Ligand SMILES: *[C@@H]1O[C@H](CO)[C@@H](O)[C@H](O)[C@H]1NC(C)=O
Ligand SMILES: *[C@@H]1O[C@H](CO)[C@@H](O)[C@H](O)[C@H]1NC(C)=O
Ligand SMILES: *[C@@H]1O[C@H](CO)[C@@H](O)[C@H](O)[C@H]1NC(C)=O
């Protein structure tokens with residue numbers, strides 16, 4: 001704990017430097033927002049947003065700031081916002097307007113559509129007041145032009161010599177991926193020459209000043225694999241904060257993505273191998289001839305541990321602005337809950353794309369960029385599940401070294417998988433909502449017989465059976481299970497355990513309401529045959 005006088009010294013001497021490192025991000029949980037689609041300004045009519053029109057629907061940095069409770073109350077400790085830099089300003093293109101923020105013009109200017117410099121600073125300050133981090137999406141690979149003959153005077157780099165000449169990307173050729181132009185002939189994305197020393201120097205100066213000016217805690221980097229890898233260590237060093245890159249991949253192996261994480265590249269990448277494997281494991285109907293394959297998920301976990309520099313820093317997700325909503329691929333809610341539980345309880349930083357908690361169901365761009373306000377920010381079952389997952393994970397992060405313990409696969413069958421990370425066992429299934437009494441996932445735990453484990457999703461207690469076995473059955477449908485020794489929950493506020501509040505400055509912990517400890521009405525021993533998850537071979541006591 002640092003003395004108050006030292007904290008005061010820091011506050012006065014370094015008012016703008018709060019940069020967060022990879023280590024500080026490891027325990028965070030991220031909510032991803034497209035600023036234009038998250039919230040309307042106070043008092044404005046609840047106008048619907050036609051995603052097909054591909055134009056602005058009205059969200060701003062201020063309207064996001066005014067509606068942070070919804071994100072914070074769900075337990076998120078960071079917000080990733082769509083790009084803040086100035087975008088193309090002209091008539092609508094065949095792909096509409098840049099409401100998403102990715103059509104960069106001059107990176108050094110802010111996008112006035114979303115507010116002023118003071119508005120962005122106020123958003124950053126408000127997140128920090130809530131002890132949350134701000135992650136900003138940045139695009140350095142390319143700019144946008146409405147034609148194949150760009151007006152270079154509009155960009156940060158105002159001369160054609162700072163760009164590669166136009167060519168169409170051949171995705172089987174690395175040089176082509178890094179030098180040719182993103183987009184197509186209707187909306188071309190001139191490719192910045194990130195090997196040019198002036199570009200390297202100016203981009204470095206820009207990112208240093210952007211991060212400091214707006215107190216940014218981390219960067220999400222668009223199209224990272226379309227830039228020469230050796231550009232990143234210097235760029236992220238100058239940013240001085242955590243960098244998570246987009247390395248798009250359709251593969252469940254890490255061959256393509258893993259080289260982009262490490263000292264030679266980026267702190268972190270978005271976990272596309274896991275995303276692909278989770279679909280294969282949990283989407284209903286299963287993507288492999290209508291069937292699922294959980295062995296692919298088990299293989300991905302092992303492969304990722306071998307190949308990635310640090311799986312604990314990867315960005316785990318089920319949706320983003322470029323892929324179909326989970327609900328478009330798999331309507332059964334239990335399918336989402338099981339896959340979602342995996343992203344929180346395995347290695348990596350969980351990321352939830354806004355609207356996922358509202359079961360939004362658009363497929364690809366632009367349908368997967370729905371406005372959130374028609375949902376009325378309802379406390380749906382998915383929202384409640386996410387809240388519990390965050391509360392549990394935040395508790396583990398704050399009070400144990402759980403986040404640093406590598407996940408282990410305990411068992412994998414065609415219909416289920418059990419993983420263990422630290423003391424936490426998650427048993428997941430892809431059978432979906434209809435109850436089944438022919439499905440039974442038996443897990444050999446390291447716990448002695450009779451150990452009481454709490455299922456934190458139901459607050460029902462399970463007792464470990466003979467030889468350390470537990471056995472999940474699904475007579476009430478294919479729900480996820482998260483089991484942990486009950487004493488791990490002390491201070492968590494979950495399942496009747498009292499909540500300990502850790503103050504923002506790392507000061508003394510104190511109970512929420514004067515220290516009364518609440519007996520748990522919800523926590524009770526599972527009675528065989530009555531409740532959904534039954535295994536109690538040995539009853540406690
Ligand atoms: C790869 O792409 C680069 C850039 O377009 C091109 O010069 C090169 O010939 C391509 N290589 C192959 C093997 O096609
Ligand atoms: C995934 O990567 C493996 C190993 O590099 C490769 O053999 C396979 O063809 C790839 N699959 C896809 C769908 O790209
Ligand atoms: C998937 O998305 C498309 C386009 O948004 C929509 O027409 C379709 O109904 C969606 N499917 C489901 C199952 O939600």
Ligand SMILES: *[C@@H]1O[C@H](CO)[C@@H](O)[C@H](O)[C@H]1NC(C)=O
Nearest residue numbers: 131391394395398500502504
């Ligand atoms: C965990 O610590 C963070 C950072 O100090 C704090 O914001 C958060 O409220 C804590 N969460 C829990 C569940 O204690």
Ligand SMILES: *[C@@H]1O[C@H](CO)[C@@H](O)[C@H](O)[C@H]1NC(C)=O
Nearest residue numbers: 434435436437438439474475
């Ligand atoms: C489940 O158990 C009931 C009662 O024992 C039985 O009638 C039913 O056929 C079983 N269903 C399945 C899917 O095994």
